[in-house]
Amino acid sequence: MALIDGARLLADLHSLRDFGRFKTGVHRPTLSDQDIASRRWLASRLEAAGLEARIDGIASVYGFTRNAGKRLLIGSHLESQNESGWLDGALGVMFGLEVARALPHLPIDVAAWVDEEGHYGNFLGARSFLGEVTDSEIDAAANRTTRESMRDGLARAGLAGVPRVTLDDADRYVGYLEAHIEQGDELEAKGLGIGVVTSIVGIWNFRIRFEGVQNHAGTTRMAIRKDARVAMTRLANRIDDTFPSVIAERSVWTIGRMSLDPNAPSIVPGGAEMNVQFRDADPAVLDRLEAHLRSLVAEADAAGPCRVSIAVAAKTIPKVMDGGFQDALAAAAGHRAPGSWQRMPSGAGHDAQMLALRMKAGMLFVPSIGGISHHWTEDTKEEDIVRGCTVLADAAEAILSQS
Numbered sequence: 302m303a304l305i306d307g308a309r310l311l312a313d314l315h316s317l318r319d320f321g322r323f324k325t326g327v328h329r330p331t332l333s334d335q336d337i338a339s340r341r342w343l344a345s346r347l348e349a350a351g352l353e354a355r356i357d358g359i360a361s362v363y364g365f366t367r368n369a370g371k372r373l374l375i376g377s378h379l380e381s382q383n384e385s386g387w388l389d390g391a392l393g394v395m396f397g398l399e400v401a402r403a404l405p406h407l408p409i410d411v412a413a414w415v416d417e418e419g420h421y422g423n424f425l426g427a428r429s430f431l432g433e434v435t436d437s438e439i440d441a442a443a444n445r446t447t448r449e450s451m452r453d454g455l456a457r458a459g460l461a462g463v464p465r466v467t468l469d470d471a472d473r474y475v476g477y478l479e480a481h482i483e484q485g486d487e488l489e490a491k492g493l494g495i496g497v498v499t500s501i502v503g504i505w506n507f508r509i510r511f512e513g514v515q516n517h518a519g520t521t522r523m524a525i526r527k528d529a530r531v532a533m534t535r536l537a538n539r540i541d542d543t544f545p546s547v548i549a550e551r552s553v554w555t556i557g558r559m560s561l562d563p564n565a566p567s568i569v570p571g572g573a574e575m576n577v578q579f580r581d582a583d584p585a586v587l588d589r590l591e592a593h594l595r596s597l598v599a600e601a602d603a604a605g606p607c608r609v610s611i612a613v614a615a616k617t618i619p620k621v622m623d624g625g626f627q628d629a630l631a632a633a634a635g636h637r638a639p640g641s642w643q644r645m646p647s648g649a650g651h652d653a654q655m656l657a658l659r660m661k662a663g664m665l666f667v668p669s670i671g672g673i674s675h676h677w678t679e680d681t682k683e684e685d686i687v688r689g690c691t692v693l694a695d696a697a698e699a700i701l702s703q704s
């Protein structure tokens with residue numbers, strides 16, 4: 302059984318928290334000066350742990366084992382959302398470092414995938430490792446807040462012209478493990494300390510467009526209006542009223558964006574658009590929700606007076622975590638946290654869903670106090686952090702001994 306050093310783990314997590322500290326959280330967006338400094342710090346910690354550290358040409362940080370044998374990759378991300386929490390991503394990277402230190406004789410690589418949080422793109426570090434990011438995608442990427450180009454950011458980090466690390470041979474790896482804070486309140490509500498992730502939800506987004514007639518808000522009689530806003534709010538209410546009867550236990554839906562055209566106080570809106578998103582881990586449930594949404598749209602279109610149309614905006618498919626990895630995590634949790642763990646899907650996206658495209662992948666959750674994340678008050682109890690890392694280390698050791 303692996304023996305991690307809880308005090309060392311917590312000390313490193315708190316050191317990392319100092320890069321971009323914001324209230325009790327951090328503000329450490331991708332390629333900000335504080336983010337770059339945290340990457341250099343991580344590289345030095347990886348070197349000190351006996352790993353061969355490298356920051357590649359897209360700013361992902363790697364610690365490569367010097368041990369022989371088929372490797373286990375453990376990682377997550379270093380950057381944060383803007384003015385956000387100190388554990389989202391950071392926890393999984395520090396767990397990787399601590400597990401590598403606790404099992405120095407085993408072939409364990411550690412990775413901090415750049416930009417999981419999407420300041421420049423979509424899972425850029427993990428996708429780059431898989432060979433799915435072209436140079437032109439990086440050329441075109443710009444920070445969504447500061448508008449600085451990614452190339453300028455990389456140059457500021459001293460990484461211009463540095464080659465990227467790519468997975469040339471997936472057979473080199475037994476697979477990938479990632480630990481993360483739950484970012485929801487399920488574990489805490491049930492009084493549990495560990496979640497073994499079964500799958501990462503699919504996220505389906507639809508753009509629904511309403512075409513009415515733009516007109517004068519004072520002279521256009523109510524009876525003849527074709528008000529796109531009215532059509533949009535009616536359909537939004539139909540969705541909220543009827544989705545509860547078609548969803549599964551953990552499905553969620555969100556209408557997070559609405560817009561009106563022209564969006565003026567004295568004009569009857571001629572156009573409107575909303576984004577409808579839903580998430581579930583079961584493809585059959587996602588299909589059922591889409592069919593239901595499409596039937597509501599057809600109903601609204603037929604009822605008039607506005608035309609209503611639907612288009613797919615983006616879909617990610619659910620990713621099932623490897624059964625053997627789940628069992629290894631479950632066995633470790635059963636030993637270290639008896640009666641205090643459960644299997645559960647992840648409602649948020651993670652780097653593991655990308656790695657799962659090319660190798661076996663597994664994930665472990667620790668509780669989030671109050672279910673709060675993507676906010677500077679995000680936190681987890683120290684005993685939950687230490688126990689989570691212990692479970693991950695035991696599972697890593699078991700996976701490598703079986704391979």
Ligand SMILES: [Zn+2]
Binds near residue numbers: 378389390417481
């Ligand atoms: Zn994260």
